[in-house]
Amino acid sequence: xxxxxxxxxxxxxxxxxxxxxSAQTGWETVQYDINMDLVNKGIAVxxxxxxxxxxxxxxxxxxxxxxxxxxxxxxxxxxAADCDLVIEAIVENFAVKEKVFKELDRIAPPxxxxxxxxxxxxxxxxxxxxxxxxxxxxxHFMNPVPxxxxxxxxxxxxxxxxxxxxxxxxxxxxxxxxxxxxxxxGFVSNRxxxxxxxxxxxxxxxxxAPAENIDNIMKLGMNHPMGPCELADxxxxxxxxxxxxxxxxxxxxxxxxxxxxxxxxxxAGWLGRKTGKGIFDYK
Numbered sequence: 001x002x003x004x005x006x007x008x009x010x011x012x013x014x015x016x017x018x019x020x021x022s023a024q025t026g027w028e029t030v031q032y033d034i035n036m037d038l039v040n041k042g043i044a045v046x047x048x049x050x051x052x053x054x055x056x057x058x059x060x061x062x063x064x065x066x067x068x069x070x071x072x073x074x075x076x077x078x079x080a081a082d083c084d085l086v087i088e089a090i091v092e093n094f095a096v097k098e099k100v101f102k103e104l105d106r107i108a109p110p111x112x113x114x115x116x117x118x119x120x121x122x123x124x125x126x127x128x129x130x131x132x133x134x135x136x137x138x139x140h141f142m143n144p145v146p147x148x149x150x151x152x153x154x155x156x157x158x159x160x161x162x163x164x165x166x167x168x169x170x171x172x173x174x175x176x177x178x179x180x181x182x183x184x185x186g187f188v189s190n191r192x193x194x195x196x197x198x199x200x201x202x203x204x205x206x207x208x209a210p211a212e213n214i215d216n217i218m219k220l221g222m223n224h225p226m227g228p229c230e231l232a233d234x235x236x237x238x239x240x241x242x243x244x245x246x247x248x249x250x251x252x253x254x255x256x257x258x259x260x261x262x263x264x265x266x267x268a269g270w271l272g273r274k275t276g277k278g279i280f281d282y283k
Contacts, residue, residue, distance in 0.1 A: 001111055003170050007032060007074070007083040009100060011042025013236075013274070014117055015089035017145025020046045021174050022087075023070040024146075030083065032074040039073045046071065049146055080108045085170065087139055089117040092242040097121065098129045105130035113163055115139040119239065120186045120246040123156035133158035137167050140187060141176075143235060151176040154183050185250030190243050194256070197235075198244055200228035201259035204279070211279050229279045233272035237265050237279075 004027060008019040011033040019042070022029040033039045050064040072079070077100070080086050086104055090096060097116065104114055114136045116126055127136035138154030151171040155164055164180070171178035181188045200214050209217070215227020232240055241262055248256040265271070265278060272278030 001084060001113075001166055003027060003084045003166070003173075005083045005085075006030070007080045007086045008089060009033075009077075009086065009104075010089040010117075011039050012089070014141060014143060014145060015087075016042035016045050017143070018087055018089055018117065018141055019043075019071060020049060020067070020146050021176075023067045025174050026070070028070055028072070030072045030074045030079050032077065032079065034075065036073065036075055039075060043068075043071060043073060077103050078107055080104055080112070083108060083112055085113050085115065085167075087115045087117060089141075092119055092121065092239055092246075094121055094125065097126055101126055101129050101136075105132060111135075113137065113166060115167065117141055119190050120243040122185065122250075123154045123159070123183045127156040127158060134160045135163050137163055138183070138187070139167060139171070140189065142189075149175070149177045150189075151178045152187055152189050153178045153180045154187055155180065156183055186243060186247045191247065194240060194243050194247065197228045197232045197240060198256070198259055198262065201232070201262045201279075204229070205259050205261035233278035233280055233282075236272050236274055237262060238271045241266050 006022045006027045007030040008015050008022065009032050011031050019029050019031045031039055031042060033042065047068060050067060053059045054061055054064050086108055088097060088100060090100065101114060108114065114130065116123065116138055117140055118138060119140060123136060123138040127133035130136060133156060136156055137159050140152035140154065142148035142150045153167055168178045186194065203209060203214055204211055211229040215229050218224045218227045241258055244256055244258040269275060270277045273282055276283040
């Protein structure tokens with residue numbers, strides 16, 4: 001199957017990045033969210049990213065215009081009716097994803113592949129709510145999507161070899177490096193990453209060191225480009241809490257137990273960069 005048209009569900013940080021990369025690949029791209037304000041906000045971020053590339057000489061104004069011209073705004077899931085690939089990038093909540101995937105299964109053509117950008121939820125469980133579990137797969141992009149090369153590809157129990165190969169080839173066309181892993185809670189990336197971030201939040205909670213010191217120790221001592229506290233704010237503390245809860249429930253291992261400070265931040269609405277305040281203050 002040749003991919004010609006892609007729909008991205010969610011116009012937030014991840015969804016917008018995926019839509020940008022899809023349009024840059026040359027595919028007609030539908031950018032969906034629940035209201036037009038969110039869609040327009042997401043497309044404005046894409047415009048800003050592309051303008052930055054123009055200013056750096058990485059693309060021309062004509063190329064930028066062509067990419068934006070391939071992005072169609074949408075507030076209706078019915079627009080999946082003629083898409084070859086649908087990539088879901090919404091909140092890390094199974095009940096919400098279940099509702100969306102049931103609708104997409106009803107609307108999308110029989111040949112369409114339904115992919116999830118989930119950070120931790122089981123692909124097999126998501127696939128089970130559809131009538132096409134063989135065509136459901138995980139495509140876990142990294143943030144920021146236009147920059148980061150990795151796509152963690154997760155096969156559900158029923159995902160076919162053909163679907164995996166199509167997604168692998170699509171990822172390469174998008175300029176990414178697809179790396180497969182098994183369908184386990186947190187996959188590979190977050191099973192490693194979130195333990196580090198959570199441990200940093202435990203240290204902050206226990207008063208071992210202030211956030212700036214924790215980050216500097218990891219950046220200067222371990223050569224990390226970004227410290228765990230800064231990275232947590234970039235990802236979103238609510239997303240991190242959701243991922244940790246999925247892994248804690250999935251494995252029953254106390255090493256995934258979220259820090260009380262993380263829960264407190266989320267309850268306060270301090271979610272990181274997207275709200276202007278998290279572990280650090282961005283206002």
